[in-house]
Amino acid sequence: MPTPTITLGVFDSGFGGLTVLRELLPLIPGARYLYLGDTARLPYGSKSRETIARYALSSGRFLLEQGAQHLVVACNTATALALDDLKHDLPIPVTGVIAPGAAAAKAAPGSHVLVLATSATVQSGAYTRALEAQDLTATEKACPLLVPLVEEGWLDNTSETQSVTAEVLRIYLAEAQREAPHATSLLLGCTHYPLLKPLIEATLLTMNYPLQIIDSAQATALAVARTIHTEPTTQISSASFYATDSIEKFQRLGSRFLGHPLPPVELIDLGG
Amino acid sequence: MPTPTITLGVFDSGFGGLTVLRELLPLIPGARYLYLGDTARLPYGSKSRETIARYALSSGRFLLEQGAQHLVVACNTATALALDDLKHDLPIPVTGVIAPGAAAAKAAPGSHVLVLATSATVQSGAYTRALEAQDLTATEKACPLLVPLVEEGWLDNTSETQSVTAEVLRIYLAEAQREAPHATSLLLGCTHYPLLKPLIEATLLTMNYPLQIIDSAQATALAVARTIHTEPTTQISSASFYATDSIEKFQRLGSRFLGHPLPPVELIDLGG
Missing domain, CATH: 3.40.50.1860 (Rossmann fold)
Structure with a gap:
């Protein structure tokens, strides 16, 4: 062998x-x-x-x-x-x-990156530093409810639990849109978030907030x-x-x- | 002094x-x-x-x-x-x-207690044992999203975040109602939950699920x-x-x- x-x-x-x-x-x-x-x-x-x-x-x-x-x-x-x-x-x-995520953001079109992450990641400012080092603008948004929603499996089991997750995403993304209306890409700054990717894409579509999603896991x-x-x-x-x-x-x-x-x-x- | x-x-x-x-x-x-x-x-x-x-x-x-x-x-x-x-x-x-909460449930009218708690508390079966020792029937319901919602403060800051918390409560309580339609009281089996008491009362009212709320902190x-x-x-x-x-x-x-x-x-x- x-x-x-x-x-x-x-x-x-x-x-x-x-x-x-x-x-x-x-x-x-x-x-x-x-x-x-x-x-x-x-x-x-x-x-x-x-x-x-x-x-x-x-x-x-x-x-x-x-x-x-x-x-x-x-x-x-x-x-x-x-x-x-x-x-x-x-x-x-x-x-x-973080560095690979920032490098992938650099390769995407546009220069203003919205980062969704946990509170501790946002408070650390690490994504902002990594993105600014690539001459990109960063807006970080803490989303503390997303990890428990993913761990509870409220993604696809029944339509009403998925609606809650969609509504939580809509609230977080609407707050982000007010703060960063001209963002061009969205970096998933937490390894739980790739499971939310289809729902995030659908939510962005209904909000008329066209962001290219960058998966830092990938x-x-x-x-x-x-x-x-x-x-x-x-x-x-x-x-x-x-x-x-x-x-x-x-x-x-x-x-x-x-x-x-x-x-x-x-x-x-x-x-x- | x-x-x-x-x-x-x-x-x-x-x-x-x-x-x-x-x-x-x-x-x-x-x-x-x-x-x-x-x-x-x-x-x-x-x-x-x-x-x-x-x-x-x-x-x-x-x-x-x-x-x-x-x-x-x-x-x-x-x-x-x-x-x-x-x-x-x-x-x-x-x-x-737990024992004080079970004793308070004994003093409430009716004999079927719905317990809302974290996953670990429910898995331990401790409330079921404590309530059965008081000749009461227990139905335990794990509600993993309630603690993060309380910690995020999605209770009263804006109406749309409170709606999410109300919808999560409605989903959990509807599941509980299907399992325990004849419950008579609801025991708050987590010390975070007293902050949700007004919202739980309002939700129960809209569901036509009349439960007396027992606050185990009290x-x-x-x-x-x-x-x-x-x-x-x-x-x-x-x-x-x-x-x-x-x-x-x-x-x-x-x-x-x-x-x-x-x-x-x-x-x-x-x-x-």
């Missing part, structure tokens, strides 16, 4: 980062993937920089110990608040989701793939899943994010 | 427990109150029993070290999953929110007050506030739960 080309560690506070893993799988075939959801301590989105950095470091070190040769921080909040700490602390390449996977030399291979990738809590919930919700059923998830203890 | 009659420790995963403290203040005057919000590790509602018990014990021990003579677990999830551990571990009386404060001998006093109570993270958010949201502005909140570290 051939050995895997590379071992990639992917980490998030929960299952959201599985949207990044989903994009990575077809781009880097034959790799060994290790995914860690730090579910005991989620959500990171409402916590302070110090706390998030501490959590991110223990997650990164765990994946390093398991053999990761490249760490993907598939969590906007951890990227915004702990990427520098991770790069400083770990002896392997570390890729976050942009991140592409950025990682570009740094890794892959030979054509027929070898199947392997993936191991770890969580710090709520294995059952991880298994149930995770498949929604990954797009197909998960293998058994291993419970680990990072302390705290 | 007279010494306080008693030092009461009140603990929750966040600010929700302030609804219990708000009820305690007028009932036990002249006391010293210590309130701890374990905000670094919230929400407890989606975590496992082991994790919640570990968090609750470290919070309880902290308040004991600060001089608490009675611990009020002002958190439904911690009561459901860690009350026995706390009672076993701490050398002071410990009161949770019931718990009454239960604690009954166990404490208080002399008439003109002494002013004192209150200290501790949080494990996000002091600014605690300060901002906390006043909404307490009903008046909070004094400065002290940041503490419980590890993890």
Whole structure:
């Protein structure tokens, strides 16, 4: 049996980062993937920089110990608040989701980017800095209800629950439109949000607010793939899943994010 | 200056427990109150029993070290999953929110109680056990979106955000009505929910679902007050506030739960 080309560690506070893993799988075939959801301590989105950095470091070190040769921080909040700490602390390449998202925004038409994200990501100002470094204008909008709506599955199960999610999106996007009427693109600044993409597109259409949607999960996977030399291979990738809590919930919700059923998830203890 | 009659420790995963403290203040005057919000590790509602018990014990021990003579677990999830551990571990009386809520339901007319709570509280079955011990029938309904809606303040700021909260309540209550059409009372099984009481009452009215609302925060404060001998006093109570993270958010949201502005909140570290 051939050995895997590379071992990639992917980490998030929960299952959201599985949207990044989903994009990575077809781009880097034959790799060994290790995914860690730090579910005991989620959500990171409402916590302070110090706390998030501490959590991110223990997650990164765990994946390093398991053999990761490249760490993907598939969590906007951890990227915004702990990427520098991770790069400083770990002896392997570390890729976050913000710089690839900003680079993808640069490639889109127009120069004013609306970023939807959690409160902590917005408060960090990391997207504004990354977009301004690309000579783009940024308007950031915190959307704290979107993660719980996605985790509750109020997307497509019945029309009335989807209407609530659509109305919440309409309220957030109308606030954003008042603030940034001339925005040209919309960056999904949270790994939960790719699941909302069809509903966001439909909502923007009814609002006459034509924004090109940029998916930072997709942009991140592409950025990682570009740094890794892959030979054509027929070898199947392997993936191991770890969580710090709520294995059952991880298994149930995770498949929604990954797009197909998960293998058994291993419970680990990072302390705290 | 007279010494306080008693030092009461009140603990929750966040600010929700302030609804219990708000009820305690007028009932036990002249006391010293210590309130701890374990905000670094919230929400407890989606975590496992082991994790919640570990968090609750470290919070309880902290308040004991600060001089608490009675611990009020002002958190439904911690009561459901860690009350026995706390009672076993701490050398002071410990009161949770579930038994007082069940006793208040017993005093209400009718015998079928609908309980609204977080997923973890519902999964624990603690309310069903407590209500069945009172010869009552229980139907528990998990409402994961209500806490984020309350924390987002979508209660009264503009009519369109309040409409979203009302629609979410209507969806949850309609599901509950299909399951328990003959329920007679509704127990608010989460310390965030007292802030939703007016909206719940209005929603029930439009649904023709006449339930008497039982507020477990109020019931718990009454239960604690009954166990404490208080002399008439003109002494002013004192209150200290501790949080494990996000002091600014605690300060901002906390006043909404307490009903008046909070004094400065002290940041503490419980590890993890």
